[in-house]
Amino acid sequence: xxxxxxxxxxxxxxxxxxxxxxxxxxxxxxxxxxxxxxxxxxxxxxxxxxxxxxxxxxxxxxxxxxxxxxxxxxxxxxxxxxxxxxxxxxxxxxxxxxxxxxxxxxxxxxxxxxxxxxxxxxxxxxxxxxxxxxxxxxxxxxxxxxxxxxxxxxxxxxxxxxxxxxxxxxxxxxxxxxxxxxxxxxxxxxxxxxxxxxxxxxxxxxxxxxxxxxxxxxxxxxxxxxxxxxxxxxxxxxxxxxxxxxxxxxxxxxxxxxxxxxxxxxxxxxxxxxxxxxxxxxxxxxxxxxxxxxxxxxxxxxxxxxxxxxxxxxxxxxxxxxxxxxxxxxxxxxxxxxxxxxxxxxxxxxxxxxxxxxxxxxxxxxxxxxxxxxxxxxxxxxxxxxxxxxxxxxxxxxxxxxxxxxxxxxxxxxxxxxxxxxxxxxxxxxxxxxxxxxxxxxxxxxxxxxxx
Amino acid sequence: xxxxxxxxxxxxxxxxxxxxxxxxxxxxxxxxxxxxxxxxxxxxxxxxxxxxxxxxxxxxxxxxxxxxxxxxxxxxxxxxxxxxxxxxxxxxxx
Numbered sequence: 001x002x003x004x005x006x007x008x009x010x011x012x013x014x015x016x017x018x019x020x021x022x023x024x025x026x027x028x029x030x031x032x033x034x035x036x037x038x039x040x041x042x043x044x045x046x047x048x049x050x051x052x053x054x055x056x057x058x059x060x061x062x063x064x065x066x067x068x069x070x071x072x073x074x075x076x077x078x079x080x081x082x083x084x085x086x087x088x089x090x091x092x093x094x095x096x097x098x099x100x101x102x103x104x105x106x107x108x109x110x111x112x113x114x115x116x117x118x119x120x121x122x123x124x125x126x127x128x129x130x131x132x133x134x135x136x137x138x139x140x141x142x143x144x145x146x147x148x149x150x151x152x153x154x155x156x157x158x159x160x161x162x163x164x165x166x167x168x169x170x171x172x173x174x175x176x177x178x179x180x181x182x183x184x185x186x187x188x189x190x191x192x193x194x195x196x197x198x199x200x201x202x203x204x205x206x207x208x209x210x211x212x213x214x215x216x217x218x219x220x221x222x223x224x225x226x227x228x229x230x231x232x233x234x235x236x237x238x239x240x241x242x243x244x245x246x247x248x249x250x251x252x253x254x255x256x257x258x259x260x261x262x263x264x265x266x267x268x269x270x271x272x273x274x275x276x277x278x279x280x281x282x283x284x285x286x287x288x289x290x291x292x293x294x295x296x297x298x299x300x301x302x303x304x305x306x307x308x309x310x311x312x313x314x315x316x317x318x319x320x321x322x323x324x325x326x327x328x329x330x331x332x333x334x335x336x337x338x339x340x341x342x343x344x345x346x347x348x349x350x351x352x353x354x355x356x357x358x359x360x361x362x363x364x365x366x367x368x369x370x371x372x373x374x375x376x377x378x379x380x381x382x383x384x385x386x387x388x389x390x391x392x393x394x395x396x397x398x399x400x401x402x403x404x405x406x407x408x409x410x411x412x413x414x415x416x417x418x419x420x421x422x423x424x425x426x427x428x429x430x431x432x433x434x435x436x437x438x439x440x441x442x443x444x445x446x447x448x449x450x451x452x
Numbered sequence: 453x454x455x456x457x458x459x460x461x462x463x464x465x466x467x468x469x470x471x472x473x474x475x476x477x478x479x480x481x482x483x484x485x486x487x488x489x490x491x492x493x494x495x496x497x498x499x500x501x502x503x504x505x506x507x508x509x510x511x512x513x514x515x516x517x518x519x520x521x522x523x524x525x526x527x528x529x530x531x532x533x534x535x536x537x538x539x540x541x542x543x544x545x546x
Contacts, residue, residue, distance in 0.1 A: 011498075018492060019469060025485060026476040032538040035488055039531040042495070046527075049498040057507030060517045064504060065497070068524025075525070076532035081540075084483055087533065091490035091526050098496040098523040105503045105515035114456050213486050216493045225459055227499045233459055234466045235495035241470025242489045246482060335479060342482030346537050349480075354544035360479050 003051050010048025011231035017041025018235055022242075028355045045231050081350045082307045085340040089137040089209050095216035096129025099223040100186070106226045109177065115226060116173045120185060122222035124165065127189030128196065129215040135197040136208050140339060146202030158195050164188045200261065203381075206340050207250045207261045214243020246341045253335035253361075255387075255398035278429035280416070283436055285443055288410055289450040291434075295372035298322055299364060301332045301401050302344050305378020305414075311441040312351040315377065318444050319353065321451040330357055332364035332374075332401050334382035365402050374406035376427075377440050380413075384425045395423055409433045412440045484537045491530025497523035 018041045024034025055061070079087045103122030111119065138144040165188045172181035200208050217239025224232025251258050292298065300319070306312060319329045331348060338344040345358050359367075368374065376383050379401075386393040387400045403409050409432055416428070427433055436443050477485050500523055503516030 015466075019473065021488075022470075022473045023476075025481055025488065026473075026478070028478070028481060028538075028541040029543065031481055031484060031541065032535065035484070035531065035534045035538055038488060038492060039535075042491070042527055042531070045495065045498045046501070049501040052502045052505070054502055055505030055507075057505055060513070061501055061504045061520055064500075064517045064520035065524045068521040069528040072525040072527065072529030073532055076529045076536060079533060081537070084487065084533075084537075087529075088483075088486050088490060091487070091530060092493075094522045094526050095490065095493040095496065098494070098500065098519045098526070101515045101519035101522070102496055102499045102503065105500070105512045105519065107512070210486070213489055217489065220493050220496050221463065223496055223499055225456070227503075228459070229499050230459070230462055232495050232499050233462050235492045237463055237466040238470040238473075239489040239493045241467055242474045242485060245471065245474045246486065249479075249482075333479070340483060340486065342479060342485070345480040346483045346540065349537075349540035349542070352540075352542065355480055355541045356544050358480050 003053055007048045007051050008230070010044050010051070011229070014041040014045035014048065014231055015234040017044065018238060022238060045235075048231075081347055082310075083141070084343060084346060085205065085209060085338075086137050086141045088340060089133050089140055089212065092209065092212040092216045093130045093133030093137065096126040096133060096212075096219050098126070099216070099219035100126030100130060100189075102223040103226050104182070104186070106223075107176070107182070111176060113173060116176055118222055118225035120169045120172060122219055122226050123182075123186055124169070124189045125215055125219040125222055127186055128193040129212055129219050131190045131193030132197045132208075132215070133193075133212050135194055136205060136212060139197075139202060140205055140209075146205075148201035149198040154195075154199060158192075161188055161192050161195060165192060196262070199263075204254075204261050206336055206338075206343075207247055207254070207258070209340055210243055210246035210250055211258075212243070214240050214247060217241075217243060249335055250341060253399060255395070278426075278431065280428055281434055283410065283434035285436065285446040285450070288434070288436055289447055291408060291410075292322065292327075292373060292447065293325065293451075295322070295327055297328045297371050297373075299330050299332050299368065299371045299374045299403070299406065301334075301337075301374060301376045301379050301383055301403055302348070303334075303337050303377065303379025303382060304339055304343075305380075306440060307338065307343075307347050307378070309378060309440040311377060311444055312347050312353075314441055314444040314448055316348075316351040316353055317448050318451070319357075321448060325451070330359050330364060330367075332359055332361065332403075334361050334379070334401055337379060337382050361399060361401055365405075368402050368405040371406040372408065374403040374409045376403055376409065376411045377444075378412065380425055381423060383427055384423065385427050385430070386423065386425065390426070393423065403427065404430050404432065407432065410436050412436050412438075412443050414439065480541075481538075484534050487530055487537065488534045489530075490526055491534060494523045494526030494530060497527055 021038030221236030
């Protein structure tokens with residue numbers, strides 16, 4: 001059997017393991033083993049690649065793998081779960097950069113036209129993914145302002161960049177020996193990544209990292225075409241599909257189209273004043289304790305504010321005390337709660353909340369009428385009844401968790417400032433809503449002390 | 453069947469398969485799904501290996517070495533952090 005054949009069979013086995021691993025991610029009970037199968041697939045693919053007869057010198061391969069592996073291992077251990085969105089954003093960028101380099105490096109004087117086209121594609125997608133992800137990382141980690149950056153003539157500049165990319169790409173395919181066209185395409189792709197992400201506001205970042213996740217897969221896919229490699233195409237398209245599905249879910253959860261997210265910052269949506277009736281009714285932690293002690297069914301609706309206050313561990317303590325008191329406790333998690341898809345679930349899982357207590361929006365909403373107390377912690381827009389009731393609201397039509405259907409609603413909030421999207425929330429003025437002002441972590445810690 | 457059309461065939465099948473599989477991943481696992489996808493997109497390392505091993509000390513080789521390094525960060529970091537996260541997910545006892 002030739003080594004070429006062994007390598008190809010290795011790729012087949014690896015692809016099978018990736019697919020199997022992804023299938024096992026369908027349930028939290030098997031997900032961890034699924035991830036290991038996927039990692040095993042990667043190992044098989046790497047060993048198969050190392051058998052390549054064309055390799056004369058392993059020194060730099062091993063050096064690169066050791067350095068990269070060490071950086072990856074340290075990052076994976078050190079990262080805090082609240083910072084997962086930043087890490088995923090950064091890793092998307094690295095994936096894009098790797099595909100850009102592979103495409104570039106695959107360029108040889110005897111490349112045919114089809115190969116040249118795929119090389120350009122992998123450089124383009126990889127470049128856009130790289131700088132787009134770096135900007136997303138900067139916004140998420142607040143190293144640069146998280147707001148939408150817009151300026152007049154932005155559309156024109158972007159159009160010129162796109163035309164430049166198309167022109168440069170065509171010229172490069174016609175004159176592959178002139179590196180200047182290649183440099184132009186690389187430069188413009190990097191510029192376009194920046195231009196594409198700066199006008200997108202902080203609240204839309206979950207959509208953007210999902211989309212960049214998809215791009216990093218598509219870039220690997222394009223690189224696979226450039227170097228004729230099946231493993232890259234299969235794995236890349238799986239990642240591409242995953243990112244696209246998550247992007248769709250996020251857009252649906254915000255009731256916005258993808259083009260609306262990409263091309264108009266939330267800020268530009270007309271902020272009509274909603275006339276809110278009723279008054280704010282504050283409650284003290286003491287009184288809140290008496291209500292909770294009598295409750296038999298409590299729903300907790302967390303938002304990113306819970307993670308900012310680092311309140312998830314005290315929330316878990318409160319959950320245990322309530323359960324000891326004979327109360328049923330569930331968590332209602334909105335798809336865009338947190339800063340990336342599923343972020344809240346990971347933060348709560350880290351605080352030892354069992355995953356069967358984490359309910360999706362569509363599961364918790366029908367039960368809301370039987371809930372005695374709904375506790376909203378650091379969430380705002382995802383529980384805003386204006387989305388259902390106020391047609392002029394910018395978030396009208398967005399699916400929300402209907403906390404107002406519960407008998408009593410406690411809203412834990414630092415002050416009366418409005419949420420990430422800057423939209424007034426009529427929930428705070430509802431008849432059955434009580435505001436528990438103060439730091440979420442301290443408020444809950446007070447409740448925990450009252451119980452014990 | 454050979455060349456580009458064969459690769460396109462594979463592309464089409466994997467995209468459909470990807471959609472089917474990922475639609476079944478529950479929302480609670482979407483963050484590990486994304487970090488796992490980061491790791492899988494590190495597959496570029498496989499393509500970069502042969503480009504980095506030519507021993508020719510040309511620019512193409514150095515680009516390949518760069519790609520091996522970056523993709524290795526993705527592979528190792530992605531799988532480890534996903535494993536760490538999935539380790540948190542526990543079923544209610546009893």
